[in-house]
């Protein structure tokens with residue numbers, strides 16, 4: 118990083134530089150050095166998109182990462198062909214951030230670029246075919262067949278054609294051999310054409326022509342002219358109702374959308390006549406998809422506790438760049454964020470607020486939108502690509518000084534961030550698993566803040582142990598709020614013993630008596646209930662009672678999950694699905710039964726137990742479309758659902774006043790997380806779900822069903838002493854070298870052949886043993902799931918010192934080792950996946 122950015126001249130346009138490092142897109146994803154031709158030197162800027170040649174035939178678009186004066190050693194630099202941007206779409210701070218991310222998370226910078234740019238801005242290319250200008254049909258030594266002739270004829274008519282055109286012309290699917298032959302005969306050239314993918318939204322709008330809009334007499338004349346033509350009259354009257362042209366002439370400038378004008382069934386042909394007669398004129402307008410909204414209300418007055426917390430946060434920011442706000446569920450962290458955001462915006466800096474998932478964004482976003490109106494941009498994964506480009510451009514042009522978004526919003530083109538807030542900072546979904554860059558948005562955000570000289574506020578009711586550790590060490594400022602806003606009190610916990618109820622025959626459809634009583638009590642008072650189960654689908658497995666057969670995925674070593682609604686068994690890893698068999702494929706028995714419980718089945722059971730209750734379900738299956746979450750949450754908020762069953766989607770951030778009972782269907786499932794983080798995760802998950810209960814006057818009740826209610830983890834969660842829990846867990850983490858005492862790197866070796874995968878994993882293991890910077894290398898072991906999508910996988914875990922330097926040394930050596938292994942013929946098709954700070 119130093120070599121790239123240590124020098125001051127990085128940020129300045131230097132006229133004397135002859136070379137540029139260009140970041141190339143996936144699949145090449147690296148930087149290559151190109152020569153800057155004198156003619157375009159003045160247009161070359163960091164972050165500008167340029168067109169370059171790569172290899173013999175490819176023409177690609179890349180982004181300038183650096184300009185300098187050092188020719189490359191290993192190859193001769195080709196010239197940059199053209200510059201696409203006058204105004205760069207990416208700023209130098211972003212490139213600096215990309216470079217950091219690529220080196221920290223061990224991936225290529227082009228992969229970071231790919232993640233960073235919404236696909237509408239992404240660099241893309243499409244192959245086109247043109248006539249070779251040096252080709253002379255008469256002189257050619259090679260005879261052409263009739264198909265080749267046909268292509269050439271087409272090219273004589275139009276300058277360039279696509280592969281698709283060729284397919285149409287010839288009526289065949291495999292045109293590549295024909296084109297290849299034409300290239301060999303030097304008759305055609307194939308080139309890549311850069312395309313802009315983003316399409317602005319254009320509306321056809323209508324307005325009164327100028328003369329009529331400016332003169333009452335002219336308008337009266339028009340009305341006389343169309344007297345007796347009611348259809349035309351109706352359109353004109355409707356327009357004037359929405360657009361009072363004489364009182365507000367500026368509204369006529371903007372006109373109205375044609376579709377809206379005709380919406381009430383007015384006739385298009387009458388409108389055409391009005392246009393033909395010069396009464397209306399039609400024009401095109403680029404509109405923004407995100408709409409305009411003005412702020413509706415002031416921020417709430419802070420309580421004295423909140424005010425004190427705010428002052429404390431600001432106090433810490435004087436000397437520290439990061440502060441952890443540890444406030445119990447319902448303590449009103451959002452209101453504190455709002456005040457802080459307002460102050461930073463007033464000082465002229467930008468603000469970014471990260472949220473882990475869209476499910477969460479809906480409630481918080483609508484609260485924020487009321488205060489910040491249209492200066493706030495929203496960036497999330499369910500947005501269409503064009504909407505994302507508009508947020509991007511909105512940040513670029515200064516329209517959005519504040520953005521709320523999911524993890525990819527750290528890539529937006531901010532140039533002067535003053536504050537980044539990471540809400541629910543403990544959330545595992547901040548980590549990107551696949552593809553690279555496998556970054557953690559919280560950690561990347563603190564780095565981004567550093568580049569901007571901005572502050573970071575991490576907020577949670579159950580901080581991650583990493584952040585809590587940093588706060589304990591004094592690296593982060595620490596602010597605590599330990600009671601809820603207003604009169605709300607913390608919820609009360611109850612453990613319901615599944616085994617005991619089973620023995621006493623009290624279990625009904627897997628619900629304990631206590632669970633049923635609490636739910637009934639809430640329903641009687643018209644209060645609402647949330648039921649949490651960390652497993653979607655109907656029931657995990659279908660099993661043969663006679664031989665024990667269960668359905669397995671054909672591509673992964675996992676059992677298929679039964680989805681009753683579709684009568685299917687699905688793989689939750691690769692999406693593979695098949696119909697439920699009529700009889701056991703192994704022994705032919707028809708005794709197939711379902712095992713275990715998913716959200717779908719719990720919903721069914723509860724509707725049998727409480728037939729009068731209105732049920733709802735929120736999980737991946739019910740929220741696939743863009744407005745899925747919104748619809749369910751709206752219904753719940755409006756009191757149209759009494760019991761909502763859901764996966765972790767319902768655990769976070771939801772703030773519904775009428776929820777008084779939270780049921781955790783299978784507490785033991787939460788405890789059995791196969792990882793050193795099991796305790797931490799269980800504590801966080803239970804506390805967070807429980808935190809949805811009793812957020813107003815009525816006290817919340819939390820029922821946890823368990824076969825093992827004596828487990829002391831339950832006692833600890835119920836006691837709610839986070840520090841004590843942390844302290845105890847840290848003893849083991851320290852003893853066995855786990856984060857936060859060490860840094861982990863996980864390397865997965867993948868291949869479709871078990872033997873090759875195993876051999877490659879062991880080769881890697883041997884090489885890594887020689888790197889001095891690491892503490893311990895564990896593995897390689899077969900992955901927790903040995904095969905996914907027909908790829909066998911082995912995992913190695915490396916533990917590194919926390920000290921930054923030895924991490925860098927390790928990562929550099931690792932890159933060399935992997936490059937070396939990949940170049941061995943036997944391992945050419947092996948894939949290595951490096952995951953830094955896996956979660």
Ligand SMILES: Nc1ncnc2c1ncn2[C@@H]1O[C@H](COP(=O)(O)OP(=O)(O)OP(=O)(O)O)[C@@H](O)[C@H]1O
Nearest residue numbers: 417418419420446447448449450451452578602770
């Ligand atoms: N100063 C205030 N004035 C009025 N209402 C407030 C104020 N502070 C908080 N509230 C209300 O209290 C409730 C809880 O606040 P909020 O959702 O911000 O809590 P939180 O700390 O984010 O909780 P969680 O961690 O569970 O998400 C909300 O309904 C919020 O509107």
Ligand SMILES: [Zn+2]
Nearest residue numbers: 670673688691
């Ligand atoms: Zn599968």
